[in-house]
Amino acid sequence: MGYKFNPFTGALDETGPSISALNVLGTVANEAALPGGATTGDVYQAEDTGVFYVWDGSAWDNLGTLVGPQGPTGATGATGPAGADGADGADGTDGADGVGIPAGGTTGQLLKKSSGTDYDTAWVGADDIYVIACSDETTALTTGTAKVTFRMPTAGTLTAVKATATTAPVGSALIVDINEAGTSVLSTKLSIDDGEKTSDTAATPPVISDSALADDAEITIDIDQVGSGTAGAGLKVTLYVTRS
8 A cells, every 4th residue: 555755744644554653764775675574664765766665564655755845936036247248369370281182283183192091192193094006906916116106195104014915926925115216115125925915924024214204205116026936916005104
């Protein structure tokens, strides 16, 4: 049976049994922590809810919480004085530059990663790839100088070279040289190995000895060797150039 306890009168409501005195013993963590038995009138408060429980002789009854009636609303206080306008402060010093696009660069340049490190970037010229056909697709190649001649459309840095063939050379490698104004730009020439169709798989990779290609420079491609058994065919040479 539930009790209604009035903290202002110290009495239980009329619906509960008469208990001559209440003995407030302290608090317990929650209702489940109440002792298994007590003396009639013993009271504990549950810490988790604030509810009081009284032992009626056979069970713990809920007395509710000790909350008084709400008082009347107080009068509104006077409005405080307005604060005076403060003077404008001086401008602070400039902070350090944040991480972002680096300064510099010229017209036509692009921002490029210099490494895998975050924010490691630099302004560079655009990357161009020139694929030059040095023959038709089926006619057996022959050796000779200046099999192809063209002029550089812009100045740039030669970063890599590559050769491919439609028909693989047989018996020996297909060897190609690249010249700027009649002088080779390779200290180790470009080659396609016996039975292969690309220089990517060559046992000896090419080495660039002169990477600076001038604007409007005359570029020629020589075929130094075509294969000792079956000549290769369908030769293309690729130049990878970063614009200056």
